[in-house]
Amino acid sequence: MPFNHQHVVVERGTRSGFPIVVAVHSTALGPAIGGCRLAVYGDWRDGLDDALRLSAAMTSKAALAGLPHGGGKTVVALPSAGTFDRRAVLHDVADVVEALGGVYSTGPDVGTGPDDMAVIGERTGHVFCRPSGSGDSSPATAAGVMAALRAVVQNRFGSAELAGRSFAVLGVGRVGAHLVRLLTAAGARVLASDVDGSRRTVAEAHGATWTDPLTCRTAEVDVLVPAALGGVLTATTVPALRCAAVAGPANNQLDAPATADLLHGRGILWAPDVVVSAGGIIHAIASELHHESPSQVAARITGIGDTLAGILEAARETGVTPAAAASRLAGFLAEPPAALAPV
Numbered sequence: 001m002p003f004n005h006q007h008v009v010v011e012r013g014t015r016s017g018f019p020i021v022v023a024v025h026s027t028a029l030g031p032a033i034g035g036c037r038l039a040v041y042g043d044w045r046d047g048l049d050d051a052l053r054l055s056a057a058m059t060s061k062a063a064l065a066g067l068p069h070g071g072g073k074t075v076v077a078l079p080s081a082g083t084f085d086r087r088a089v090l091h092d093v094a095d096v097v098e099a100l101g102g103v104y105s106t107g108p109d110v111g112t113g114p115d116d117m118a119v120i121g122e123r124t125g126h127v128f129c130r131p132s133g134s135g136d137s138s139p140a141t142a143a144g145v146m147a148a149l150r151a152v153v154q155n156r157f158g159s160a161e162l163a164g165r166s167f168a169v170l171g172v173g174r175v176g177a178h179l180v181r182l183l184t185a186a187g188a189r190v191l192a193s194d195v196d197g198s199r200r201t202v203a204e205a206h207g208a209t210w211t212d213p214l215t216c217r218t219a220e221v222d223v224l225v226p227a228a229l230g231g232v233l234t235a236t237t238v239p240a241l242r243c244a245a246v247a248g249p250a251n252n253q254l255d256a257p258a259t260a261d262l263l264h265g266r267g268i269l270w271a272p273d274v275v276v277s278a279g280g281i282i283h284a285i286a287s288e289l290h291h292e293s294p295s296q297v298a299a300r301i302t303g304i305g306d307t308l309a310g311i312l313e314a315a316r317e318t319g320v321t322p323a324a325a326a327s328r329l330a331g332f333l334a335e336p337p338a339a340l341a342p343v
């Protein structure tokens with residue numbers, strides 16, 4: 001891929017010894033934002049790759065969400081699944097973020113939560129979602145996904161009604177668990193799975209039918225909802241899908257851009273994850289930075305449905321994939337303002 005990141009830092013954490021990667025993709029619209037991912041990588045270079053892709057996606061996500069920010073991401077590449085000194089790692093992250101001087105602010109992501117943000121906050125102010133700030137962003141992310149799902153079923157089936165529709169939720173973590181609850185409450189039929197079998201209790205408590213990840217991914221449902229790690233849609237998995245649409249909060253669901261064409265070719269509607277998953281950053285940034293009221297923030301999050309509806313409509317009208325329509329719009333929005341002509 002072409003190198004188009006503004007700034008990438010890879011440092012050996014002074015306390016933990018782990019590779020800390022902070023990728024700042026763009027600050028064209030404003031300071032970069034993006035969460036801190038703590039995950040095991042066989043090779044730290046895979047963590048670097050992830051940070052590069054995820055930070056670029058954050059630029060599109062912020063632009064499409066109407067936020068005056070660019071995209072960034074932190075990845076701590078853990079060498080193994082063993083135990084480690086969490087505070088040491090988080091302080092290492094904080095030092096790297098602080099050294100960037102505000103060009104980038106971090107937040108929660110896969111493997112981190114509000115309490116971790118409080119620890120990072122002991123050493124830098126450039127952090128969102130502390131319990132003393134806007135806190136857990138997962139209810140807001142889930143609310144945004146619900147708005148997106150209504151837009152998807154409206155586009156696909158001609159009605160935004162979720163009652164009676166079927167959903168397969170892949171991943172019952174923080175956001176996935178809220179989704180299962182909201183979907184069953186809306187009268188939908190929900191199948192759920194997670195690689196972590198201990199999530200079964202919460203899924204069933206919220207009224208979902210539990211199954212294994214493969215059955216869930218290939219279930220005959222109206223909408224497949226990826227709510228865990230990325231890369232779930234590939235040239236191998238797409239031919240086995242039996243859903244009418246795919247829409248969920250997992251970041252980077254496509255393994256490669258061309259996979260959007262495979263989905264399109266199969267007549268499966270794919271809602272771009274950069275639009276669907278924006279509820280968390282909208283909630284954090286609108287409430288912490290712009291001091292908007294809860295109802296203003298909620299209105300912005302509901303707006304995700306309108307943005308997605310517009311993208312799906314534009315895709316249909318111009319005969320391109322929703323992915324292409326979203327990236328066209330994101331590119332347009334993230335374009336730095338044209339320089340004034342010299343007088």
Ligand code: PHE
Pocket residue numbers: 033034035036061106107108109110128129137251277278280281284285
């Ligand atoms: N994990 C969030 C995302 O991918 C990142 C984030 C959330 C950053 C909230 C800041 C505040 O969108």
